[in-house]
Amino acid sequence: MNALPIIDSRSGLDDVIGRIRNVQRVGLDTEFHTERSFSPRLMVVQLAFDEDVAIVDPLGVADLRPLLEALSSVVVVGHALSSDLKIFAERFGIVPPNVFDTQVAAAFLGYGMQVSLADLVHDVEHVRLAKSQTVSDWSSRPLNARQIDYLVNDVAHLLPMHDKLAERLERAGRLEWALEESAALGEMDRYVSDERRAYMRIPGAMRMNRRELGVLSEIVKLRERVARERDLPLKYILPDDVVSGLATLRPKRTEDLEALRRLDAGMRRQLGAAIVDAVAAGEAIPEADLPQRPQRPLGQNRDTLAAIMSVLIGEIASENDLPASLLVPRAGLERVARELPADRDALDATLELSHWRLGLVSEPLWRLLSGELRLAIEGYADGDPKIRLTP
Numbered sequence: 001m002n003a004l005p006i007i008d009s010r011s012g013l014d015d016v017i018g019r020i021r022n023v024q025r026v027g028l029d030t031e032f033h034t035e036r037s038f039s040p041r042l043m044v045v046q047l048a049f050d051e052d053v054a055i056v057d058p059l060g061v062a063d064l065r066p067l068l069e070a071l072s073s074v075v076v077v078g079h080a081l082s083s084d085l086k087i088f089a090e091r092f093g094i095v096p097p098n099v100f101d102t103q104v105a106a107a108f109l110g111y112g113m114q115v116s117l118a119d120l121v122h123d124v125e126h127v128r129l130a131k132s133q134t135v136s137d138w139s140s141r142p143l144n145a146r147q148i149d150y151l152v153n154d155v156a157h158l159l160p161m162h163d164k165l166a167e168r169l170e171r172a173g174r175l176e177w178a179l180e181e182s183a184a185l186g187e188m189d190r191y192v193s194d195e196r197r198a199y200m201r202i203p204g205a206m207r208m209n210r211r212e213l214g215v216l217s218e219i220v221k222l223r224e225r226v227a228r229e230r231d232l233p234l235k236y237i238l239p240d241d242v243v244s245g246l247a248t249l250r251p252k253r254t255e256d257l258e259a260l261r262r263l264d265a266g267m268r269r270q271l272g273a274a275i276v277d278a279v280a281a282g283e284a285i286p287e288a289d290l291p292q293r294p295q296r297p298l299g300q301n302r303d304t305l306a307a308i309m310s311v312l313i314g315e316i317a318s319e320n321d322l323p324a325s326l327l328v329p330r331a332g333l334e335r336v337a338r339e340l341p342a343d344r345d346a347l348d349a350t351l352e353l354s355h356w357r358l359g360l361v362s363e364p365l366w367r368l369l370s371g372e373l374r375l376a377i378e379g380y381a382d383g384d385p386k387i388r389l390t391p
Contacts, residue, residue, distance in 0.1 A: 008060025
């Protein structure tokens with residue numbers, strides 16, 4: 001498949017948008033750099049049509065929002081799309097809602113959760129992709145011939161794979177499952193940051209009291225706001241250990257910041273007043289509104305219960321040639337072990353799973369929890385141990 005001339009002007013982008021509006025699907029991939037910005041910086045966008053590939057240069061066409069609006073009217077086919085779509089969400093506030101992820105589709109066909117594009121193309125299309133440009137500097141211009149070949153090959157097989165994977169999924173009765181999982185990738189809410197998750201990732205947060213967590217949450221908000229405004233990585237604004245130190249020190253004046261040796265004089269001048277204000281905001285949070293401390297570990301008995309349920313989920317996954325992590329996340333099993341739902345309806349509500357997942361795991365999991373099923377090991381003496389479910 002050949003590449004069109006590199007698109008680095010608004011008129012060229014308009015031509016591509018016109019083509020998108022006349023098709024039902026488009027293959028998509030991006031190349032980006034993550035090292036020195038708050039959110040990844042797009043360097044290249046590749047779009048595959050049935051006949052050729054369009055390579056869009058975001059360094060030449062700064063406003064890609066019209067392109068994303070056009071992509072919202074077609075099915076976007078890609079591999080491991082969440083990273084690409086996250087950039088669109090953060091940079092442009094929009095994600096194409098109709099997507100088909102070949103990596104997700106492959107998981108329903110026994111390839112595991114993380115099959116690479118190269119491996120999948122080799123197995124499905126019987127083509128070996130050259131990966132010589134995986135660490136290429138995509139900010140360099142002009143792009144050389146080897147880079148362009150790589151960019152084309154990364155999307156050239158997406159549409160044929162879409163057809164073949166969809167056909168195999170249909171035969172297996174799993175097409176709707178894969179479409180449901182892929183559809184979740186096109187939901188904007190998926191890419192909105194969770195403030196609680198952000199401050200709980202700071203080292204030491206698990207040991208803080210509620211007031212310290214309130215201060216921590218305000219400092220984390222400040223750091224993210226400044227990092228976003230300056231388009232710099234979070235660690236370039238305030239490293240995690242400094243954020244943690246500020247939450248426990250809770251400085252009242254800018255002079256108090258000198259107690260943190262990792263907060264240099266330049267950063268104290270730039271952010272000192274804002275940090276003190278953030279601490280004051282955390283101190284002013286009403287007691288009832290302070291963040292809750294993280295739940296304690298399950299404890300030995302309930303942790304064991306979660307582990308036993310995990311064994312059952314692993315067996316169900318194995319029987320259906322699916323990755324266990326695709327069926328039930330560990331957090332769902334821990335909720336069950338913590339809350340001990342009283343009946344199957346309550347179990348379903350606690351698991352918080354999609355319909356197709358509940359159809360596979362709800363009934364056997366409830367029978368295990370209610371004592372109707374037991375796990376047994378067979379074949380150990382023969383050197384081929386297997387877990388079996390017995391009444």
